[in-house]
Structures are given as structure tokens and as C-alpha cells.
Amino acid sequence: MGAQADRAGTASDDLIELLFFAYRDFVGDPDRILAEYGFGRAHHRVLHFVDRYPGLTIAELLDILRITKQSLNRVLKDLIEQGYIEQKTGTSDRRQRLLFCSRAGADLAADLTRVQARRLARALADPVEAGETLPSGASTSAHSFLLSMIEPDERAAVRRLMARRTKGAA
Amino acid sequence: MGAQADRAGTASDDLIELLFFAYRDFVGDPDRILAEYGFGRAHHRVLHFVDRYPGLTIAELLDILRITKQSLNRVLKDLIEQGYIEQKTGTSDRRQRLLFCSRAGADLAADLTRVQARRLARALADPVEAGETLPSGASTSAHSFLLSMIEPDERAAVRRLMARRTKGAA
DNA sequence: TGAGATATGTCAACAACACTGACTTATATC
DNA sequence: GATATAAGTCAGTGTTGTTGACATATCTCA
Numbered sequence: 280m281g282a283q284a285d286r287a288g289t290a291s292d293d294l295i296e297l298l299f300f301a302y303r304d305f306v307g308d309p310d311r312i313l314a315e316y317g318f319g320r321a322h323h324r325v326l327h328f329v330d331r332y333p334g335l336t337i338a339e340l341l342d343i344l345r346i347t348k349q350s351l352n353r354v355l356k357d358l359i360e361q362g363y364i365e366q367k368t369g370t371s372d373r374r375q376r377l378l379f380c381s382r383a384g385a386d387l388a389a390d391l392t393r394v395q396a397r398r399l400a401r402a403l404a405d406p407v408e409a410g411e412t413l414p415s416g417a418s419t420s421a422h423s424f425l426l427s428m429i430e431p432d433e434r435a436a437v438r439r440l441m442a443r444r445t446k447g448a449a
Numbered sequence: 450m451g452a453q454a455d456r457a458g459t460a461s462d463d464l465i466e467l468l469f470f471a472y473r474d475f476v477g478d479p480d481r482i483l484a485e486y487g488f489g490r491a492h493h494r495v496l497h498f499v500d501r502y503p504g505l506t507i508a509e510l511l512d513i514l515r516i517t518k519q520s521l522n523r524v525l526k527d528l529i530e531q532g533y534i535e536q537k538t539g540t541s542d543r544r545q546r547l548l549f550c551s552r553a554g555a556d557l558a559a560d561l562t563r564v565q566a567r568r569l570a571r572a573l574a575d576p577v578e579a580g581e582t583l584p585s586g587a588s589t590s591a592h593s594f595l596l597s598m599i600e601p602d603e604r605a606a607v608r609r610l611m612a613r614r615t616k617g618a619a
Numbered sequence: 620t621g622a623g624a625t626a627t628g629t630c631a632a633c634a635a636c637a638c639t640g641a642c643t644t645a646t647a648t649c
Numbered sequence: 650g651a652t653a654t655a656a657g658t659c660a661g662t663g664t665t666g667t668t669g670a671c672a673t674a675t676c677t678c679a
Binding site: 396 | 460461462463464465466467468469470471472473474475477494497501515562565566568569570571572573575587588590591592594595596597598599600603607611
């Protein structure tokens with residue numbers, strides 16, 4: 280083999296590291312905004328999913344975030360007390376608590392989404408550097424790549440969740 | 450606009466979420482191995498970078514990880530005491546502590562890298578689903594995409610760091 | 620050589636966010 | 650009415666991050 284590819288798995292090894300750096304900066308953007316509100320990443324995640332999937336139940340949220348109900352409750356309580364998220368009793372099952380963003384919650388969620396979407400859009404659009412090319416289908420490729428990174432057993436659940444959103448668009 | 454793209458930024462919005470799920474599973478793999486050793490993610494990150502860049506100094510490591518020296522020291526101490534990482538006094542500057550993996554450290558790092566590289570390799574190779582295609586240059590595209598996700602000011606530093614590794618390959 | 624900068628190590632306190640285990644309340648289901 | 654389920658809560662713990670203060674060894678430069 281040539282000098283370039285001497286070490287096995289070099290390509291993937293580089294990606295491991297790039298994923299670390301990329302994710303670090305990706306969550307760094309919202310961190311600055313959240314700090315102004317006294318919130319952390321845990322609050323962000325809750326706000327994000329409630330904003331995108333209004334009417335989410337506690338159980339569904341726990342399944343998405345993969346944390347315990349005690350951990351969720353701590354941050355959810357903050358968000359509710361400060362008026363960013365509202366609870367409504369389920370209609371078909373009155374044991375459930377359906378979660379919704381208030382106007383303020385939706386606004387904050389939009390701010391957070393904006394900075395992250397901006398970084399992503401730039402990353403997909405920029406020619407980056409000499410020799411690097413991201414074809415017009417970059418967004419589709421990225422979508423496909425990230426989906427494949429998800430544990431196979433759980434891809435269906437993620438697809439199902441995300442399909443909820445696309446529906447109401449027509 | 451059509452029914453598909455009603456909401457502005459839908460593509461990027463989906464990617465935000467997929468990045469969350471993908472990263473969750475990506476770090477989940479090593480977590481299971483680390484737990485057997487009583488280590489956490491912080492230990493993983495230190496071990497990873499010391500393994501890949503032997504002779505790294507404390508200051509360099511702090512710059513990469515973006516944590517305080519107190520935080521680093523806690524986990525670094527564990528790794529040194531348990532024989533996974535070794536320190537050597539710098540030659541040109543005797544104040545510096547150059548970090549190296551022991552045999553055991555390199556073995557553990559290799560185990561951790563293996564599971565993550567496997568997931569990445571699969572994600573780049575798999576046709577994922579009907580309609581989705583990842584061209585042969587998938588690895589290059591992913592590399593380019595992730596690099597573009599990094600804060601522009603810091604890309605040079607990341608490139609410089611990663612260039613260290615490629616050198617010795619010939 | 621001596622003053623000051625730099626690299627590292629360490630002590631103490633604290634905060635965010637995760638965990639386990641145990642228990643309660645309200646509601647649904649059979 | 651017995652049992653299961655959805656959610657809320659109390660108490661304790663662990664990891665990983667933070668600040669602030671200070672110690673030690675070594676380098677650099679006037």
C-alpha cells in the first residue's frame with residue numbers, strides 16, 4: 280500500500296475526531312444563548328423536542344432523551360415554572376401530560392434552532408477548501424449519513440417521530 | 450412553494466435532530482466498554498487524543514478538550530495511576546509533561562476506536578434505504594462536511610493537529 | 620544573576636446533569 | 650375491585666464541568 284493509507288482505517292479515524300470537534304462547536308452556539316436564561320443543554324434538548332413535536336408525552340420524551348424521569352423532571356420543572364412549556368392533561372388518557380411550548384418557549388426554541396441551522400447550512404453550502412466538493416445533494420447525503428449512524432434498531436423509531444412533523448406541512 | 454418545503458429550513462432542522470441521535474449512539478458504543486474499566490467519557494477523550502498524538506503536552510490537551518486543568522487532572526490522574534498513560538519530562542522544555550499511552554492504554558484506545566470506526570464505516574458504506582445513495586466519495590464528503598461544521602477560526606488548529614498524524618505514515 | 624513569565628499540580632467549594640431506589644397519586648383496564 | 654400504567658417526588662450518589670487561590674519547577678530576558 281502507498282504512503283497515504285498505511286494505517287488501517289485512517290479515514291474513519293479522522294472522522295471520529297472531526298465528529299468530536301464538529302459536535303463541540305455545534306452545541307457551543309446554543310450554549311451561549313442558554314446561559315443568558317440560566318439554562319443548560321438539558322433544558323435545550325427538552326425545549327427542542329417539545330417545540331418540534333407539540334403534545335409529546337412524558338414517556339415519549341423520556342424515550343427520546345434516554346434519561347430517567349427524575350433527570351427530566353428537574354429541567355422540565357424549570358421550563359414550566361418559568362413559562363416556556365405548558366402541560367395539558369391528555370384527552371384520551373387523562374394520566375398523560377401533553378407538553379407544549381408557550382409563545383416564549385417557541386421563540387426561544389426558534390433562536391436556538393436558528394444558530395444551529397445556520398451552521399449546518401453553511402457547512403453544506405461552503406466549498407470548504409481547495410479540492411473539497413460538496414455536491415448539490417449535500418443535504419440529502421448528510422441526512423442519509425447521519426441516519427445510518429443511528430443504531431439500526433432505533434432508526435424506525437426516529438423515522439416515525441420525524442414523520443410526525445412533515446405531515447402538517449401541506 | 451410546494452407542500453413539502455412549507456416550513457423554512459426544514460432540511461437543516463431535520464439535520465439538527467439527526468445529529469443529536471447520531472452522536473448519542475456514536476458515543477454510546479464506547480460507553481459500554483469504558484464502564485467495564487470504571488471510566489467515563491472524559492477518560493475516553495483524554496485516552497483518544499494521547500493515543501493519536503503521542504507526546505502531547507498538558508497545555509495542548511487542554512486546548513483540544515476545552516476544559517480546565519483541574520477537570521483534566523482528575524481523569525488524567527486516574528489514567529496514569531492505573532497505568533494507561535505515562536508522563537515524560539519534556540526535553541527542550543523540562544517544565545512540560547509529555548503524555549504517552551502505555552501498551553495497555555493503546556490497546557484500550559484501539560478497542561474504543563474500533564467500535565466507533567465500525568459504525569462510521571457502516572454508515573458510509575450502507576445504501577441506508579431505498580432512494581438514498583451515498584457515492585463512493587462518501588468518506589471525503591463526510592470529512593468535508595464535518596470540517597465545515599467546525600468554527601472557522603479553529604479549523605486551522607484542527608488541521609494542524611491532524612496533520613501531525615499523517616506525517617509518519619510513509 | 621535575578622525578576623518575571625510560563626507549565627504544571629493541587630486544594631477546596633460548587634453546579635449541572637446524570638444515576639439508583641423507594642414511594643405516592645391518579646387513572647385505565649380487565 | 651385488583652392490577653397495571655403514567656406521572657411526580659424524595660433522598661442520596663457519581664461524573665464532569667466550573668471558579669478561585671496558591672505552590673513548585675523551569676525558562677527567558679534584561
